[in-house]
Amino acid sequence: MPVDYIPTSVIKSCADVFDPLIAYPAKLSFSEGKFPTRYKTTSITPLLKIEETDPDVASNYRLISNLHTISKMLERLFMSRIRSHVETSTNFNRFQSAYRCAHSTETTLLRMLNDVYDTADNQSRSLAMRLYLSAAFDMLVMKTLLRRLDHTFGIRSTTHKWINSYLDGQNQFVRVGDCTSESVPCEFGGPKGSVLGPLLFTIYTFPITTFIAQFKHVNHAQYADDTQLYIALNTDDAVGVINDCFKSVHYSLDANGLCLNPDKTEASVIGTGAKLRSEEKICTVKVADVTVPVITTVKSLGVTIDSTLSFDRHVNNVCKAAHYHICAVRHIHWCMSVDDAKAVATTLVSSGLDYCNSLLSGTSQSNLNKLQCVQNAVTRTVMSTSKREHITHVLAELQ
Numbered sequence: 001m002p003v004d005y006i007p008t009s010v011i012k013s014c015a016d017v018f019d020p021l022i023a024y025p026a027k028l029s030f031s032e033g034k035f036p037t038r039y040k041t042t043s044i045t046p047l048l049k050i051e052e053t054d055p056d057v058a059s060n061y062r063l064i065s066n067l068h069t070i071s072k073m074l075e076r077l078f079m080s081r082i083r084s085h086v087e088t089s090t091n092f093n094r095f096q097s098a099y100r101c102a103h104s105t106e107t108t109l110l111r112m113l114n115d116v117y118d119t120a121d122n123q124s125r126s127l128a129m130r131l132y133l134s135a136a137f138d139m140l141v142m143k144t145l146l147r148r149l150d151h152t153f154g155i156r157s158t159t160h161k162w163i164n165s166y167l168d169g170q171n172q173f174v175r176v177g178d179c180t181s182e183s184v185p186c187e188f189g190g191p192k193g194s195v196l197g198p199l200l201f202t203i204y205t206f207p208i209t210t211f212i213a214q215f216k217h218v219n220h221a222q223y224a225d226d227t228q229l230y231i232a233l234n235t236d237d238a239v240g241v242i243n244d245c246f247k248s249v250h251y252s253l254d255a256n257g258l259c260l261n262p263d264k265t266e267a268s269v270i271g272t273g274a275k276l277r278s279e280e281k282i283c284t285v286k287v288a289d290v291t292v293p294v295i296t297t298v299k300s301l302g303v304t305i306d307s308t309l310s311f312d313r314h315v316n317n318v319c320k321a322a323h324y325h326i327c328a329v330r331h332i333h334w335c336m337s338v339d340d341a342k343a344v345a346t347t348l349v350s351s352g353l354d355y356c357n358s359l360l361s362g363t364s365q366s367n368l369n370k371l372q373c374v375q376n377a378v379t380r381t382v383m384s385t386s387k388r389e390h391i392t393h394v395l396a397e398l399q
Contacts, residue, residue, distance in 0.1 A: 008069045026074055033161030039071035041183060042172040042191050065172075065193030075166075075195035082159065086203060091152050093209040098224040099198040105301040106356045108223040112230060113309070113359060115219050116270050124234035125271030125279060127242060129287070130300055131227040131249065132264040137201055138189040141257045142167050145204050152206060166196070188257075198224065204256065211252045215245040223301055233269070239285055246287040267292045273308045303356050311360055315367040322349045322374045329381055341382045342398070349378045 011018050029035060046061040053060040086092055087100065095111065097103040116126045146164055149155040155163070170186040190197035201224065208227065212220050217235045221228045227249070231242045246265075253260045267285045269276065285292045297306045297313050304314040325348040333341055353371060360367065376391050385394050 004069050006069075011069060022070060022073060026077055029074060030078070030162060031158070033158040033165060035074070035162060035166040036071075037169065039068045039074070040170045040191075042067050042170070042186070042193070043180075044172055044174050044192065046174065046176065063192065065191070067191060067193055072195050078162065079196055079199060082155070083199065085155070086153055086199065089153050091206060093202065093206055093222065095209065095220055096202055096205075096222045098222070099202060105223050105303075106358060108221045108226075108228070109301060109303055109305075109356060109359055112219075112221045112228050113305075116230065116309070119232040119234075120270075120272050120275070122232070122234070123275065124232050125269050125275055126230050127233055127238060127282070127285070128228060128230040128268050128270055128298075129242065129246065129285070129292070130266045130298060131229065131246075132261045133225040133227075133253070134259040134261050137192070137197065137225070139258050140189045140201065140204050142188070144256060145200060148203060148206065153203060163200075201225070205258070207252050207256065208249055211248040212245060214248065215241055217241055218245045226301060228300065233279075239282075243285075243287045265290070265292050266298050267294045268296065268298045268305070268307055269294055270305070270307055270309060276307060301356075303359060311363050311367060315360070315363070315370055318352050318355075319370050319374050322352055322378070325349050325352075326374075326378050326381055329378075333381060333384070338382065345378050345382050349374070 025036065043066040045064045045066070047064055048055060048060055049062045050060070097105070097108040097111075112128070116128070119126045145167070146160070149163060150160060167190065170191050171183045172186050172192070173183040174181040190200050205225070208222075209220075212218060212229070217238070218229055218231050218241060220230070229242060229245060229249075231238050235241060250260050265287065269282050271279075282294050285294060297304055299305075304311075304317055306313050326345075329341065329344055329348070336344070353375060360371075375395070379385065379391060379394050379398055380387065382398070383394050385391065
């Protein structure tokens, strides 16, 4: 990266030389509570999200941030010491799955769907709402974060001083090709692309849990800035309760400088097919004076969830994406070794089949057959196996 004085490859290949050179300033930084000033600069590269979009519209760009490699090392060392303290605190949000060991998007969805299945077992439907935050990571107020670290999580003294030093004086510049802009101070939010930023965001958004807990019938699950609220519809005035909860969360976010976008909020009613047909259909839900349409399928954390939890649409989407990549691999397979083909297939196809696959427990045999066909197809492509040859021993060879 242009902000690095020493290439990362050199540091990794000469680890025995750089170990003491990095360890000494790290120890000095932590003991004095100061983050090195020269590592407070971020290089931002704007890339179009979709190539066909208008390049003159700023919102069409995704910002890619690059920081100093040694800066990230210091952050990782610091986080390894502070994370256990934060996660064992009674104020830590237990339903936040992001940036936690042994937690992922899959654990977030498993928690939500487990509660939804329990509600279905009790002969009821669930009303689920997905909340959207606008530019959540860019809106953190530094003073509020530092105050929360002190009063809520008991992070004080030199540790608090180090985080203050880390956040204060951050700068960023934009790089396009060989051209760079002037460096400007970053007054809100943490350094983009940082190691420590996600944990600080989790700490900053802690009050959301407190506000939701006031409504005992409303459950929630979170992954970073993605919040799922859901309630059993056999609860008295369920729609009114989740509306009040929504307003409370909205107030909490406003008080902390975060912006909730009610216009992008999604709602869905989930239950068994028989229950959905027999009960009164809910077409819209009004929350915070905004009418939210109730849709039959919603995409949450990369998984398409339909109202009957059949996962038919999700499996179809996975298979469609997989076949697209398989066709691409076939076009270039002649110029790749088998090991390279395995690596490409694992990255592009197998990762999609494996993603959140525990959610498919109990799905139809038809869906499982579709996924098996994809696995057979990618196996034949990688190993150059003909369609007439039996696939079982080839699958075993690829484990």
